[in-house]
Structure formats: C-alpha cells, structure tokens
Amino acid sequence: MKDKDSNATPEPKSKDLKEKAVSKTTKLREKSVPELEDLLRKKSKELVDLRIRKESGQLEKPHMIKMLRREIACIKTLLEEKRESILTTEDSTSEERISLRVIAHHSDVSHRKVLRALDKAS
Numbered sequence: 001m002k003d004k005d006s007n008a009t010p011e012p013k014s015k016d017l018k019e020k021a022v023s024k025t026t027k028l029r030e031k032s033v034p035e036l037e038d039l040l041r042k043k044s045k046e047l048v049d050l051r052i053r054k055e056s057g058q059l060e061k062p063h064m065i066k067m068l069r070r071e072i073a074c075i076k077t078l079l080e081e082k083r084e085s086i087l088t089t090e091d092s093t094s095e096e097r098i099s100l101r102v103i104a105h106h107s108d109v110s111h112r113k114v115l116r117a118l119d120k121a122s
Contacts, residue, residue: 040075
C-alpha cells in the first residue's frame with residue numbers, strides 16, 4: 001500500500017535555485033574587498049577560458065558562460081557597494097555617508113574615474 005506522500009509532487013527546483021543564489025550572495029558579502037578582487041580576477045580568467053573553448057568547439061556546457069557573467073556582475077556590484085561604504089566622513093554630530101556618485105557629480109567625472117583615483121591613492 002502506497003503512502004499519500006509518495007504520490008505528492010515534489011516542490012519546484014526554482015525555489016532551491018533561489019535559496020542557493022541567496023546563500024551564495026550572503027557568502028560573497030562576508031568577504032573583504034581584496035578577497036572579492038581576487039575572486040573577480042579568477043572568474044574573469046575563467047570566463048575568457050570558457051569563451052576560447054566555446055569558439056574552438058570544446059565547450060560542453062555553454063550555459064556556464066551566462067552563469068559566470070552573472071557571478072562577475074554580482075561580485076562587481078558588491079565591490080562597488082563595499083567601496084562606497086568605505087568612503088565615510090565624520091561630521092561633528094554624526095557619520096555621513098558619501099557616495100561615489102556624489103563625489104563624481106561634484107567633480108564632473110564618472111564614478112569609475114573616482115574609483116581609479118582612489119585605487120591609485122591607496
């Protein structure tokens with residue numbers, strides 16, 4: 001005799017994928033800026049390798065390129081958030097957060113140029 005549970009349909013896999021993505025993002029948020037930069041370099045090299053393999057016809061899983069591009073975008077976003085949060089200034093009464101975009105706007109340059117200038121200064 002079969003149980004009622006054995007006939008039940010399994011939950012969709014999309015829920016598991018969302019949970020994995022959230023946990024991966026959470027793990028990335030715990031990393032420091034240098035760790036994220038190293039990971040970004042590693043993932044970028046891996047993406048170049050996958051693209052080369054795709055062009056030569058040796059890539060068995062072409063969906064990996066899309067997944068890797070999204071991971072890189074996530075890492076870049078987290079890096080930008082962390083770099084923005086580092087830029088703080090102390091006011092006499094409270095700590096005021098200065099955004100890279102605000103600095104870029106005041107100096108009439110792109111936020112990427114501000115990031116490069118900050119990297120050179122440190």
